[in-house]
Amino acid sequence: MKILLNNKQEEFEGIDEMNITQLLQLKNFTFKMLVVRINNKGIPKELYEKSTIKDGDEVLVLHLISGG
Amino acid sequence: MKFEEIKNILSTKTVGIAGAGGLGSNCAVSLTRIGIGKLIIADFDVITESNLNRQYFFHDQIGLKKVNALKENLLRINPHIEVVPIDEKLNSQSIAFNFGECDVIVEAFDGAEMKKMIIEAVNDFFPEIPLVSAMGMAGYGDSNNMKVVKFDNLYVCGDMVNEVTETMPPIAPRVCIAANMQANVVLRILLNQY
Numbered sequence: 558m559k560i561l562l563n564n565k566q567e568e569f570e571g572i573d574e575m576n577i578t579q580l581l582q583l584k585n586f587t588f589k590m591l592v593v594r595i596n597n598k599g600i601p602k603e604l605y606e607k608s609t610i611k612d613g614d615e616v617l618v619l620h621l622i623s624g625g
Numbered sequence: 626m627k628f629e630e631i632k633n634i635l636s637t638k639t640v641g642i643a644g645a646g647g648l649g650s651n652c653a654v655s656l657t658r659i660g661i662g663k664l665i666i667a668d669f670d671v672i673t674e675s676n677l678n679r680q681y682f683f684h685d686q687i688g689l690k691k692v693n694a695l696k697e698n699l700l701r702i703n704p705h706i707e708v709v710p711i712d713e714k715l716n717s718q719s720i721a722f723n724f725g726e727c728d729v730i731v732e733a734f735d736g737a738e739m740k741k742m743i744i745e746a747v748n749d750f751f752p753e754i755p756l757v758s759a760m761g762m763a764g765y766g767d768s769n770n771m772k773v774v775k776f777d778n779l780y781v782c783g784d785m786v787n788e789v790t791e792t793m794p795p796i797a798p799r800v801c802i803a804a805n806m807q808a809n810v811v812l813r814i815l816l817n818q819y
Contacts, residue, residue, distance in 0.1 A: 564776065590737045592744050597777045599748045617776045619744070621737035622760045624789040625648040625800070 558612035563619075573612070577605035580616065590621040631816065632660045636705075638815050639663040641727035643715055643743055645691040646670070647795055648759050649733030650681035650698075651804035656811060657699040657706055664699070665723060667711035668692050679797040715739075717746035725751065729811050732758035733804070735795070737788075744779060752778065757810045761785045762803035764793035771802050773810055775819070782806035 559568045562584070569575070569583070577593055577600060580586075593600045594617040600608045610616055640661050642649045645668035653664055668691045672682045676691075686694040692710035699708050711723055720743060724730050730751075732743050740758060747756045761783035762771070770784040783803045789795050813819055 564774070590741055592741055594748070599745050619776070619781070621740045622785065622788045623735060623737040624761065624763045624795045625644065625646055625733055625735035625759060
């Protein structure tokens, strides 16, 4: 499947759908403080496993960085 | 567009600024200079000497509430705008209560947890209002790494990498770059340049 991850095209061969937890593992995103959205809908941490990403979805995984 | 026309448009606009520290105070100064009609600025904190390495306050304002001192400084620059200070620590409910009338909201917190809170709150309560955030401006790294990234109605300014640590302090040059990148994103949104 192909998705738009953080504004970039990503292709996952042989995978039809996955949840957020699987995406974070696949991409090796180990940060703790994240904002996650699928098609601009915010996904709270407790719903990462239940939230399915499908072909064509737009996904945002934003790592929050302190400072200001 | 001539600056007079730009000013006429901006004088009708309202911008919310969540935080009056390094990002918020400096962003507010630029938005004041270009004549945004109304700024709603929230912060609960008091000015300390350590703030003066980057925040738009003066030594004789140490001990004052940031929102009140900032209002005074902004009106000294441009008395024709309205500044609404909100002296409280924001949470998602108070963001919903205070920022609903804004054309754009600026995230100007220092902590990652608060940044997460406001990004989620604005998306929940006001998905139609653009939110301009800043991420990654600590230290004195290359200015050319600073950029603006847009995800739907969320704009993120900064290098997206450099976190504040003991050896990577938040200091004026890059914090002010990020704050003014935020101000320029606000300006571009208000002038329909996105």
